[in-house]
Amino acid sequence: MSQHGEAEPDELEYQLYVSGEKDEKEVPVDAAVQAFGHYFGFAQEDANAYASLIVGLVNYFETCDRQCAFRAGQPLYDEAARLLVRERSGRLLKAVVAYCRHECAFEPGAPLYDEARQQIVADTSGQLLTEVLKRIAQDETPALVRLGWDTPKALDAFRDLYLYTEKEIWLAAFLSRLPDDPVGVATLPAMHRDAGLPDMRSGALPALIDTTLARLKPTPDGLRWRKVLEGMQVGHLVERGFDAEAVRRYRALPEAMKSDLFKASADWSKEAACRSVDALESNAVALGAALWLEGQAEEARTLWQGVSVTPGFNPLRDAITPEVTDKALFELYLVGDQTAVEPHKDACGNGVFRGGSLEGNGALFALARAAPAVREVVARRLDKAGYVDMAVWLRRPQAPYIDPEAVSFLEPLSDLIAIAPDMARTWKAFAEEAKARDEALLRASNGPGHVKVAGEPAQWAENPLPEGMSAWPEDKEGPKPPRNLSKWIGSVVRYEASGKEATVVYESAEYDLAGEIPAYGLWVALKRDGRWQTPLYLGLQTHFPYVVTPGSNLPLIDGDRLRLEVQVREIDLDTITFPPVSLDYKRKAKGLYLDIPLESLRADADGDGLTDVEERRLGLDPAQGDSDGDGLIDGVDPLPLSAYSAATDPRLSQVARLVLEALAGHEARAIVIRPRPEQPADDILAAIAGGAAPKGFRQTLFVVAEKDIFAGIAGAPFRLIVYSPTDLERLGRGKAPFYPPQIINLFAAPDGSAYFVNWSAGWVGGSLIIRCQKEVCKGETVGGWIT
Numbered sequence: 001m002s003q004h005g006e007a008e009p010d011e012l013e014y015q016l017y018v019s020g021e022k023d024e025k026e027v028p029v030d031a032a033v034q035a036f037g038h039y040f041g042f043a044q045e046d047a048n049a050y051a052s053l054i055v056g057l058v059n060y061f062e063t064c065d066r067q068c069a070f071r072a073g074q075p076l077y078d079e080a081a082r083l084l085v086r087e088r089s090g091r092l093l094k095a096v097v098a099y100c101r102h103e104c105a106f107e108p109g110a111p112l113y114d115e116a117r118q119q120i121v122a123d124t125s126g127q128l129l130t131e132v133l134k135r136i137a138q139d140e141t142p143a144l145v146r147l148g149w150d151t152p153k154a155l156d157a158f159r160d161l162y163l164y165t166e167k168e169i170w171l172a173a174f175l176s177r178l179p180d181d182p183v184g185v186a187t188l189p190a191m192h193r194d195a196g197l198p199d200m201r202s203g204a205l206p207a208l209i210d211t212t213l214a215r216l217k218p219t220p221d222g223l224r225w226r227k228v229l230e231g232m233q234v235g236h237l238v239e240r241g242f243d244a245e246a247v248r249r250y251r252a253l254p255e256a257m258k259s260d261l262f263k264a265s266a267d268w269s270k271e272a273a274c275r276s277v278d279a280l281e282s283n284a285v286a287l288g289a290a291l292w293l294e295g296q297a298e299e300a301r302t303l304w305q306g307v308s309v310t311p312g313f314n315p316l317r318d319a320i321t322p323e324v325t326d327k328a329l330f331e332l333y334l335v336g337d338q339t340a341v342e343p344h345k346d347a348c349g350n351g352v353f354r355g356g357s358l359e360g361n362g363a364l365f366a367l368a369r370a371a372p373a374v375r376e377v378v379a380r381r382l383d384k385a386g387y388v389d390m391a392v393w394l395r396r397p398q399a400p401y402i403d404p405e406a407v408s409f410l411e412p413l414s415d416l417i418a419i420a421p422d423m424a425r426t427w428k429a430f431a432e433e434a435k436a437r438d439e440a441l442l443r444a445s446n447g448p449g450h451v452k453v454a455g456e457p458a459q460w461a462e463n464p465l466p467e468g469m470s471a472w473p474e475d476k477e478g479p480k481p482p483r484n485l486s487k488w489i490g491s492v493v494r495y496e497a498s499g500k501e502a503t504v505v506y507e508s509a510e511y512d513l514a515g516e517i518p519a520y521g522l523w524v525a526l527k528r529d530g531r532w533q534t535p536l537y538l539g540l541q542t543h544f545p546y547v548v549t550p551g552s553n554l555p556l557i558d559g560d561r562l563r564l565e566v567q568v569r570e571i572d573l574d575t576i577t578f579p580p581v582s583l584d585y586k587r588k589a590k591g592l593y594l595d596i597p598l599e600s601l602r603a604d605a606d607g608d609g610l611t612d613v614e615e616r617r618l619g620l621d622p623a624q625g626d627s628d629g630d631g632l633i634d635g636v637d638p639l640p641l642s643a644y645s646a647a648t649d650p651r652l653s654q655v656a657r658l659v660l661e662a663l664a665g666h667e668a669r670a671i672v673i674r675p676r677p678e679q680p681a682d683d684i685l686a687a688i689a690g691g692a693a694p695k696g697f698r699q700t701l702f703v704v705a706e707k708d709i710f711a712g713i714a715g716a717p718f719r720l721i722v723y724s725p726t727d728l729e730r731l732g733r734g735k736a737p738f739y740p741p742q743i744i745n746l747f748a749a750p751d752g753s754a755y756f757v758n759w760s761a762g763w764v765g766g767s768l769i770i771r772c773q774k775e776v777c778k779g780e781t782v783g784g785w786i787t
Contacts, residue, residue: 012095013054015039040091049083050092057099071105081111090119090128097135107143117147126153130160142412145173149416159188166191168205172410175208176417178225181217187228187265189272190235190279203427204410206236210423223257224265231261235283240434241372243290250287262287262306281307285316286371292320293373313337315363316374319381326385330749333382333390334756335769335782336361359745359758360767360783364390386750393745396445397438447706447724450641451619451731452627460538460596465565469553471591472565478551486532489525493548494564496556502527503556505548505564509667510700511617512541515739515763516787519543519571524562524601536601539613544736545570545587546594554593562596573735609635618700618721619731638716641723648712651777655755655770656709658779660720662768663703663741666761702740704728709746739763763787 019035020027027035037047056076061068070077080096087093093116097104106113120129129148148154155177162170171188178185209229216222216229230253237246250258262284264273288303313332318324324332359365367375379391410417465471472478481495481504494505504525512521519542525535540546545568552565572586603612608625615622620640625633630643700719703710710722723731723740731738744758744765755770766784770777 010091012036012040012050012091013058013098016051016054046086050087053080053083053092054095054099057096061099068100070100072111077105077112081115084112084115084119088119088122090123090132093119093128094131094135097132106147108146113143113147120148121151124152126151126156129153130157133157133161134164142169145169145413145416149173149177155185162188169410172205172208172413172417175212178212180215181219181222182225183219183221185221185225186267187224189264189268190228190231190276190283203424203429203431204419206233206430207419207423207427208410208417209233210427211418211420214420214423224267227257227260228265230257231280231283234261234287235279238283238286238290238371238373240430241437242430242434243293243373245430246287247290247294247296262303277308282371286373289316289371289373289377292377313363315367315378315381319378322381326750329382329385329387330747330754330756332362333364333387334360334362334747337363360756364393364747367394387747389745389747392445393747396441445706446726446729449724449726449730450628451723451727452621452624453616453619459600460594463593463595465554465591465593471567472549472552474567474590476551478549486525486535489523489535491520493522493542494550494552494556497527500527500530503562505556506535507542511537511614512736513667513702513739513761514541514737515667515761517543517571517737519737522548526557526598536598537611537614537617538596538601539617541736543569543571544734546592552593560598562594562598562601564594564596566592566594568592606634608633617733619723619727638718639710639713639720639722641721641727642708642711644714645711649752650712650775651752651772652709653712654772654775654777655757656713658768658770658777659709659743659757659759660701660703660713662757662766662779662781663759664701666741666764704740704742705746706743707746709743741765 016032016036019039020032033047033051034044036051037044040047042050053076057080060070060076072078072081084093084096096112097106097116104112108114116132120132123129129151133144133148148157151157155174158170158174158177161167162174174188209232213226213229216226230249234246234250237243237249250261253261262280264276264280268276284303284307288300291300291303313324315333367378375394379394382388382391382394410419479495479497481492485492485504489504489506491507492504493507496503506523506525507520508523509520510523512519514520522538522540522542523535524538526533542548546566547569549565549567554563554565556563568587568589569585570587572584601611601613604610605612605622606625610618610620612622615634618641620627620634626637627634627640628637628643630637630639632640632644634640700721702721702723704723704725704727706724708722708724710720713720725742739762741759741761744760745756747756749755753772757768757770759765759767764786766781768779768781770779
């Protein structure tokens with residue numbers, strides 16, 4: 001396939017496919033392989049071998065799922081390596097890497113790698129290197145850079161790979177091979193840099209750019225390149241919030257270079273220039289905002305003169321010279337400019353993205369992608385207009401946080417990609433400053449902590465089944481429970497009864513909101529003398545790491561002990577995505593049981609009506625009956641982690657109730673998908689076959705919010721646990737998924753007449769606007785999403 005996913009006639013796999021059909025009818029295998037070999041001029045023996053290998057690759061990689069072991073010693077791998085020595089055109093090499101792109105043992109010393117290296121070195125055109133790397137470039141391994149490092153066309157290949165993937169590793173490789181006097185080497189078009197990537201955050205790539213700048217000669221071609229690289233550095237600095245350094249660096253440039261810094265280079269094609277418009281203009285806008293904040297208004301306006309003027313509301317333009325009333329800002333920033341109907345296009349015909357995200361379509365959410373200086377200019381306008389919450393939001397780090405200490409792709413290539421030590425120190429200092437600043441802002445935005453005690457499971461022991469006792473077969477059902485079980489009981493996973501006594505183990509989302517992951521909490525209920533006792537929470541979640549067998553040869557109750565046969569079916573956290581259609585196991589075992597004293601499940605040290613296991617799971621204090629100190633014991637307190645306050649603004653309490661109404665029942669929309677079996681079905685079919693979350697009456701609701709707007713809720717028919725983001729970190733729930741709905745944003749109009757709310761449970765979320773007239777508030781859902 002080509003890089004755009006279109007079949008190319010010169011590809012082996014494509015010709016093998018078309019040779020198998022004629023006039024929409026299947027061709028006999030022998031005839032198809034003969035036609036395939038004739039097209040390429042292969043001997044019949046070679047055609048048979050190559051066709052067999054390609055079919056084998058297709059079958060293998062469509063069925064091996066995540067358990068592929070495509071390494072030396074595996075028969076198909078060894079056959080591919082053997083045939084590559086015979087087929088020297090590079091066609092078979094491209095076919096092999098196209099199929100095994102994520103599973104190839106592609107490191108020096110591996111047969112496939114070494115043979116690929118020989119063929120690439122022999123190809124003087126450089127096309128084979130580029131095409132092979134494009135097929136596996138998403139892996140970004142240093143070995144791929146080494147594959148073509150010292151080949152004659154390495155510079156061209158690395159350039160193509162950077163433009164194709166926009167990955168930092170290829171830019172680094174290209175710059176390291178760039179001559180000191182790059183005569184005739186076309187400069188790179190500007191591209192939007194993602195400041196959240198590890199090599200940008202660590203400062204490694206900017207340090208390399210400065211190293212390259214230091215060795216460029218002051219020739220016409222060197223100066224062409226200097227302008228492009230200086231523009232990259234200034235853009236990176238303003239993206240990361242180092243406005244003073246960006247301005248200093250900009251002002252140090254020659255006047256001729258400053259005036260052209262954010263304009264297309266003369267050696268760019270029209271296509272490259274148009275591709276670069278957005279990045280160049282974004283950098284010009286950001287640097288202009290940095291100058292404006294320094295009080296250099298005229299210099300800022302000079303930079304902004306060359307930027308395309310977009311119709312409709314522009315928050316930066318309004319922040320410089322207000323164009324709308326303060327009251328109008330609520331709708332424009334949160335709902336969007338309803339007057340701008342026609343999509344705007346720049347001079348190249350590129351559509352200009354007006355903003356919008358899962359959080360909303362207003363100007364505020366579009367600003368999440370803007371540089372900190374732009375956000376600060378706008379935040380000052382919002383501060384003055386009374387929209388403090390929105391101003392605070394704009395001042396937070398908007399890119400996903402990535403620790404700059406994350407492993408850099410450049411470190412393993414230090415013998416090839418040299419960075420000047422002084423440049424490395426300078427940019428490392430910038431990275432450390434940015435890390436400290438971002439961490440402080442994130443801590444401040446996470447709210448206070450309320451959790452009293454970190455959770456831990458009940459006291460239980462994992463044992464092998466007694467000697468001679470066989471494990472419950474995986475395909476065998478267990479005893480069926482009666483239909484008239486208590487409303488408290490959720491999805492039954494094990495049932496055992498004898499006379500008037502019965503025991504049921506069931507799954508429930510009471511304390512364990514696992515979204516679309518089958519990781520709900522495990523509970524046990526006992527029926528004694530014909531009456532069901534209060535269910536007991538085990539403090540465990542399905543698949544982390546156990547699943548309960550539907551039956552067992554081991555009795556479920558032995559005196560006052562629960563003896564629960566289980567299998568280890570631990571879900572691999574690395575396979576959790578939404579929708580979770582690719583779940584795999586990290587660990588599997590069977591023939592085990594958990595020995596759990598029922599006394600440990602019933603223990604209630606403070607006598608507040610909640611067991612110690614429950615309180616630890618919820619973050620309450622098992623030694624203190626009134627965790628929040630408001631005079632109500634935890635077992636009856638509707639807000640056990642947040643002290644009730646009668647002084648709460650009644651309007652805010654209305655808002656809180658409307659938010660809870662919007663969140664109520666969201667988990668019912670989950671399509672719970674079990675981990676893949678040994679022979680996985682198609683992902684889409686797995687999703688269609690997904691089941692619902694466990695049924696059962698729930699009396700506990702969870703919500704995560706930076707600000708506790710729920711302190712005024714009294715008399716609710718449920719227990720409401722309000723966490724801050726800080727609390728989530730302190731809960732100590734281990735690896736098991738927990739996805740309570742979180743109030744991501746709560747923005748209020750200055751006069752309290754309107755509120756905008758975003759919420760998310762990780763796999764589902766939505767937005768609502770609450771409008772208040774006098775003392776009556778009404779909510780309206782304005783957006784929603786589900787994976």
